[in-house]
Amino acid sequence: MAFALEDGFVAEENRRHLDWLEEDYEHVGRRLARRGLDVEALTGLAMAFRVAVPSWGLGTGGTRFARFPGPGEPRDLLEKIEDAAALLTLVRVTPGVSLHIPWDEPADPAELKAAARERGLFFDSMNSNTFQDQPGQPLSYKFGSLSHSDPGVRRQAVEHNLHCLRLGRALGACCHTVWVGDGGNFPGQVHFRRALERYLDSLRAIYAALPDGWRLFIEHKLYEPAFYSTVLNDWGTSYHCVRELGDRAFSLVDLGHHAPNVNIEMIVARLIQFGKLAGFHFNDSKYGDDDLDAGSIKPFQLFLIFNELVDAELERVPGFRPAYMLDQSHNVTDPIESLATSATELVRAYLQAHLVDRHQLREYQERNDALMALETLRRAFTTDVGPILAMARHRAGGAVDPVSTFRASGYRCRKAEERPEGAARRAGIV
Numbered sequence: 001m002a003f004a005l006e007d008g009f010v011a012e013e014n015r016r017h018l019d020w021l022e023e024d025y026e027h028v029g030r031r032l033a034r035r036g037l038d039v040e041a042l043t044g045l046a047m048a049f050r051v052a053v054p055s056w057g058l059g060t061g062g063t064r065f066a067r068f069p070g071p072g073e074p075r076d077l078l079e080k081i082e083d084a085a086a087l088l089t090l091v092r093v094t095p096g097v098s099l100h101i102p103w104d105e106p107a108d109p110a111e112l113k114a115a116a117r118e119r120g121l122f123f124d125s126m127n128s129n130t131f132q133d134q135p136g137q138p139l140s141y142k143f144g145s146l147s148h149s150d151p152g153v154r155r156q157a158v159e160h161n162l163h164c165l166r167l168g169r170a171l172g173a174c175c176h177t178v179w180v181g182d183g184g185n186f187p188g189q190v191h192f193r194r195a196l197e198r199y200l201d202s203l204r205a206i207y208a209a210l211p212d213g214w215r216l217f218i219e220h221k222l223y224e225p226a227f228y229s230t231v232l233n234d235w236g237t238s239y240h241c242v243r244e245l246g247d248r249a250f251s252l253v254d255l256g257h258h259a260p261n262v263n264i265e266m267i268v269a270r271l272i273q274f275g276k277l278a279g280f281h282f283n284d285s286k287y288g289d290d291d292l293d294a295g296s297i298k299p300f301q302l303f304l305i306f307n308e309l310v311d312a313e314l315e316r317v318p319g320f321r322p323a324y325m326l327d328q329s330h331n332v333t334d335p336i337e338s339l340a341t342s343a344t345e346l347v348r349a350y351l352q353a354h355l356v357d358r359h360q361l362r363e364y365q366e367r368n369d370a371l372m373a374l375e376t377l378r379r380a381f382t383t384d385v386g387p388i389l390a391m392a393r394h395r396a397g398g399a400v401d402p403v404s405t406f407r408a409s410g411y412r413c414r415k416a417e418e419r420p421e422g423a424a425r426r427a428g429i430v
């Protein structure tokens with residue numbers, strides 16, 4: 001029997017924290033009550049928050065220089081499911097798992113679905129991969145996939161996406177995310193308009209095969225792996241494409257896929273306003289698509305993004321149904337610890353955004369009181385909601401302190417024994 005993080009162990013660990021937690025929770029509750037906020041309602045919101053986990057984020061990632069896998073990391077999909085279950089036990093907001101195909105091609109989808117369900121997990125978005133050649137693949141993606149100049153390559157890439165849809169159906173997934181690395185390294189290499197038209201044609205074929213009730217997400221990215229031009233490079237192009245495709249196509253925002261200093265929260269607001277926001281790949285970055293842990297570099301930006309999301313949620317903007325997912329590469333940390341703290345940072349930003357006095361903010365905006373408008377946001381952002389987050393996890397059966405509980409459980413050491421090195425490891429972004 002594989003070692004698992006037990007609810008009883010988490011409850012036992014929690015007991016050590018309960019005294020101060022109750023005291024801090026009561027205190028923050030009183031402080032918020034003075035501002036007309038109900039701590040119980042906020043706790044309920046924190047418990048209801050959901051973010052999906054990327055199957056590739058459960059293994060150690062790497063850069064184009066090296067990868068440093070740690071002992072006990074998952075060697076196959078079933079072991080990733082075990083780790084996703086451990087993460088869920090700790091934080092209770094991550095029951096959805098997002099699969100990358102063919103990195104995580106299941107041998108038996110029905111068996112995988114059952115294994116996930118047994119652990120309280122389900123499959124969220126599917127992700128296709130046509131940015132790499134796979135062993136035995138007839139045609140190469142070296143010069144692109146869905147937008148390739150050769151119709152045969154495009155067909156192969158479309159077929160791979162259709163395969164993802166079939167697989168996703170068998171797994172009970174609900175959406176499909178397409179990110180392509182297509183682009184050019186040199187001026188003149190790619191005809192911009194023709195490449196985009198070819199990309200759109202391929203997407204039309206994928207969209208036409210979308211199962212009932214599913215949504216199609218497309219993910220833009222400024223550069224990388226192509227260093228001069230990218231076929232789906234920005235949100236404007238993405239918006240054009242999803243409009244061309246139809247009602248069930250949406251633009252996905254990966255926080256690492258923008259030029260430095262771009263106002264991402266404004267892009268989010270635009271996509272909400274136009275009814276085309278798919279959701280997010282959360283991560284953080286300093287320079288590019290760094291795939292660092294959410295909230296680790298620019299927590300204020302994360303808050304401002306959630307400020308737009310919560311604003312739309314409270315206004316009940318029609319059709320607003322964002323899908324949240326983490327998309328990170330854990331190069332130097334334990335993936336479970338990174339995912340646990342990242343999930344927590346998202347809930348933190350979400351709750352802080354709920355603290356914004358929107359009535360006041362609107363008045364300041366209308367009176368052009370720039371200083372007080374910012375202060376209204378800052379007041380929410382600087383409120384410590386930590387005790388609410390911990391209480392929400394505790395009430396949901398999760399850990400008051402996920403990282404210390406995870407470490408105390410000896411989970412990774414046990415897994416190192418159960419998962420000896422040697423077998424080929426295919427995990428993480430490499």
Ligand code: RM4
Nearest residue numbers: 127179219254289327429
């Ligand atoms: C890309 C993009 C995709 C992810 C791959 C691994 O930069 O973010 O979402 O699937 O990386």
Ligand code: MN
Nearest residue numbers: 219254281327
């Ligand atoms: Mn992404």
Ligand code: MN
Nearest residue numbers: 254256257289
């Ligand atoms: Mn990325």
